[in-house]
Amino acid sequence: MISRLTGMIVEKLPPECVLDVQGVGYEIHLPMTSFYQLAEIDQKQTIFIHQVIREDAHALYGFHSRYERDLFRELLKANGVGPKLALAILSAMSGQEFIATVQHAEVNRLVKIPGVGKKTAERLLLEMKDRLAKWQAVSSDISPSAGVDAGVQPLEYNQSQSASQDAIEALIALGYKANQAESAVKKVSAGQSSSEQIIRLALKSML
Structure with missing residues (x-):
């Protein structure tokens, strides 16, 4: 299994990037909170990887830190949560914000994320509360309403x-x-x- 890749960023098309590792281009899906942290085009980058192997496809999911990847893996253990939904959750809010949202049982915040209905949100909060008990947010005073800005500094890249x-x-x-997107x-x-x-x-704006 691939755990980590280091190479040159050659393409950035959110929420995906292509990382060139010794001449091999790896297409990697990232939550936007990790995408914001990517280096500029033609610069070196290390990405922590979660690999999903299915009969019809091999997919790579990338993260700025091991912490974010491990949180993604915890989300995948929850009933009814697949990679796409986990990616959407961690795009809408940072890992620390998600933990704070779970701690505060903010159902209304979760249901604004695509694919998360009220029942799914309630089940997710219930399952994740115990699962994340061992996790500690980087800052204990992060509130669920802090917004996606918390702890995230986006980097500029080639404009179009x-x-x-x-x-x-x-x-x-x-x-x-x-x-909704438009x-x-x-x-x-x-x-x-x-x-x-x-x-x-x-x-x-949508949270």
Whole structure:
């Protein structure tokens, strides 16, 4: 199993990147909170990997830290949570925010994430409360309403004129409906040239 990859970032199309490792390009899916932390194009990057092997595909999920990857793996153990949903949860909020959300039993915050209905949110909170008892957030005063900004410093990367469209496509890939994605992007895109920044603000506006 692949645990970690180090190479050059050659492509960034949120929520995915391509990492060149000695001439082999690995397509990696990342939660946006990890995507924000990626180096710029043509710079070296180490990504912690969770590998999923199925009959029809081999998928790599990447994370900025081992901490984030381990939290992703804990989410996958919860009933009804697959990689796509876990990715959506950790895109909408940081790991520390998710732990705080569980601790505060914030059902209303979770149901705003695509794929999470009220019953799923309640079950997830119940299951994760005991599972995350051993986890401790980096900052004990992080509140669930702190927003996706908490502890996240996005890095700029190659800009394109289609930043808003890239942001919409990224949100759709994370499970949001097209009209939700378009509405959220339209609301926050004014004056923004980076798709990362637009995605970040759009996700924050929907929580």
